[in-house]
Amino acid sequence: MPRGPSLPDVAAAKLREARRLVRLQRSFDAERVAEDAKVLFERCEDAGGVASAKYLLVEAALLEERIEEARQVATEELAAAEKAKDGLREVAMLRALLLVSLAEGKPLDALELAAKAEAVLLKAAAATPNPQAAGELLLQVAQSHMAQGTTAAQQAALNAALQAVDHFSRAAEGQAGPFEADAWRAVLNARVVLGKFEDGIRAAEAAMVICVDCGDEVGQALCLLNISQAHLARGLPLKAKKAAEKALGQFQEQNSDLLAAEALDVLIQALVGQEQRKDALQRAKQELSAFLSSGDKWATPRMRGCLVKALMNMDKKKEALAEAERALESAQSLKSLRAMNEAMKPVAILNIQLGKVDKAKDLADELLRMSKQLGDLDGEAVATQLICKAVQERGVFEEKAALEREAEDLIIELKKAMTDRDGPRFKEVLEKCYENENVFTEDVEEIIGPVILTDPDGLYEFFLNNQPEKWKIDRADDRKFDAAQQFDRRLLYYVFRLGAMGYGPGFRLVKTDFRLGEPGQSSKAVGTLNLMENCPDWEERTAWHPGLLDCVLQVGAARVMTNDLQYKAKIETEEHRTVAT
Known part of the structure; x- marks a missing residue:
């Protein structure tokens, strides 16, 4: 009788599946499968396998922003690796701690950890070169540089990503395919940020070829997403739309709601870029409706955010604000600082547009605090702009409200003068009404209309007899x-x-x-x-x-x-x- 797969084979298969689920950002499923893999590796007494499973557990925890839990897992395993003098395990846990630093918004701390990991890896590689481990480390170095946001850091990220590609190309055949594709995608992202769009697309094509060759369906979907984002940044909405639609379909097939929401976001922006605003709104409502029946709660703020963007582009501010507040509530229920930070931006913007400047200012202050905590430089810039805008608009709205109150007082005074048949006062107030640009005919008619109905002919004669000199109406030319x-x-x-x-x-x-x-x-x-x-x-x-x-x-x-x-x-x-x- 044929024998079934061995325990190490099952553990390795579990590890591969957990890695696939992490790439799809399916945190719950990834954590469950990685835990199974860890137990199997422990039964096999495979310390390296256990470390790999724990690394994936760290990644899964960070997807849900359980930072302290992730740090504890990585720190404990790092101590065990140092005690066993296992260099590759030590490098893996230093890389895990690097991810923790990035999740905390500390890219410089992440680079320090990368330097430590590089020193340990060089020492281990003196005996046995390991281009796979070197490539994985360089990929995270590129990620750390990208998080800094400066032009110099983006160039450093590009260099690190290209070096990662080189290392993966020298790794064992069949081992580094998906990783090499991820490295090419990092090259794409860095080149797009640096404005090298054509070079970036060529990198994306290289990544796609690798993914197709090794049957990496997740990698293909990720490539399409990155390509759509690149086309959108380049101002090519039609190409962005085509790539985003394909990515959206593939992520939905693979049950990745978070990445599907990200692809939908690009699709909505691309449709708006093509002046297809109604199609964008219809698509956003359709996808959200289908998602809410059985979707991942972690994707809810992102999915609602897509509808918010579509509504804002249709100038439906009140509906957009209601949906943005729902997205913020979803993020708050997750206790996710990043999700709250992202969901709060449109709420603050819409409050300013609707004249609720005090509330907008409070939201912008909170947004600035969270952005600093996350190390989000772009978020800090947005929050600062919103604070300045709220302060500026507050002055404008206060001035406008004062003028509107003045106009309302004039109309009420005009009504009183007409009711009392006080000709001189009526003439004086009417002249002020004519000169005040905030007094509108329909407002005057609404307030004095009931008075005129009590004596139409008499009050019409009163009106003609008490015209301001500057605005006097000739009876002969008066319109009937x-x-x-x-x-x-x-x-x-x-x-x-x-x-x-x-x-x-x-x-x-x-x-x-x-x-x-x-x-x-x-x-x-x-x-x-x-x-x-x-x-x-x-x-x-x-x-x-x-x-x-x-x-x-x-x-x-x-x-x-x-x-x-x-x-x-x-x-x-x-x-x-x-x-x-």
Whole structure:
């Protein structure tokens, strides 16, 4: 009978699966499989295997920001490795502590640990060269340099990544394939940051070839994600969209909600870059709805963040703020500092845009504190800009509110003067109203309208007799008011259909239709036209829309419409505001 796989083979397979799950950012599954691998390696008395499993446990813990737990695992294993004088185990745990430092936002501490690991590795390599271990260390050195954010550090990251590629190319065949692809992806990211887009894409192509050759499906999806991000940074939304859609589909097939959310974010930005804002909003809502039924809670803030971006680009600020606050609540429930830091930015921005400057200032202050704690230089810059913007807008809103209060007081005073028939006071206040740009006709009409209805003729005469000299109205030139009859738009299109004019949805754009005077050629017709609520983006950008042009002629039908198609209410309209068709 054929024998089953040996215990070491099962442990190695578990280790490979745990590594795959870590790359997919599936922390819970990765931790469970890595723990199984550790137990099996302990049964085999394979100290190196145990160290590799613990390294993956550290990575899984850091995905959920359990920093102290990760530090404890790495520190204990490092002490055991030093006691056993096992150089490769020691290097692995120094690399694990390096990841802990990066998670804390301390890239310089990470580089110090990398230097220690390099010294230990050089000593161990004197007996047995290990290009695989050297490549993995250099890959993390590149990651540490990238986290610094300066141009010099980005160049250092590129150099380290290229050296990692060289080491992996000299590793044992079949051992370093995915790692070499990861190194090429690091080259891509560094080159994109440095503005070397064409060179970066060539690095991505090299990574993709390696992933296809070794059957690394996770690596292929990661390559597509990085390529989409590079195209987006280059300002090529169409190419970014194509790559992001492929990456999104592959991550969903591999049940990686976190990376799927990252790909969706690129896709939404790419659609917006193509002026397909409605498509972006629809896609964001669709993906979030499907995700919420069974998605990873750690991906919830990211997925909601995609919808927030789509809503903001549609200028739906209130809806965007509500969704951004939900994303922030999700991040707070996870107690994830990074997720809260990311989710808080749009909440602060939207509060400023909606005039809630005090709340925005408080959020920006908290954002600055968290960014400093995380060592997030970009976050610090954003928070500082938001604080300055909130302070500036507070002054603008306070000034605007004062002017609006002044305008409201003037209108109320005008109403009192009219009610009391106080001519001199009415004339004085009315002159101030004319000169105040914050006093609007509709606001005046709303407040003094009920007063005028008590004595229309008398108060009209009072109005004419008490005009400010500068704004005096000539009685002879005074405009009279006329009654306009409004027609039901649905019945209007029904009549058109009876007359064999069956307009489609894109040509039924009349919202209101009025007639001044009795039916006939001497009457006048006016109306309002609007595009459909769900019209394609191109229609909004068309200067002379065919449907609107056609509807201008449709409005004229009111001139000969019979009165049985009108609304019961009559709308008072100033004659000088009408436009004859």
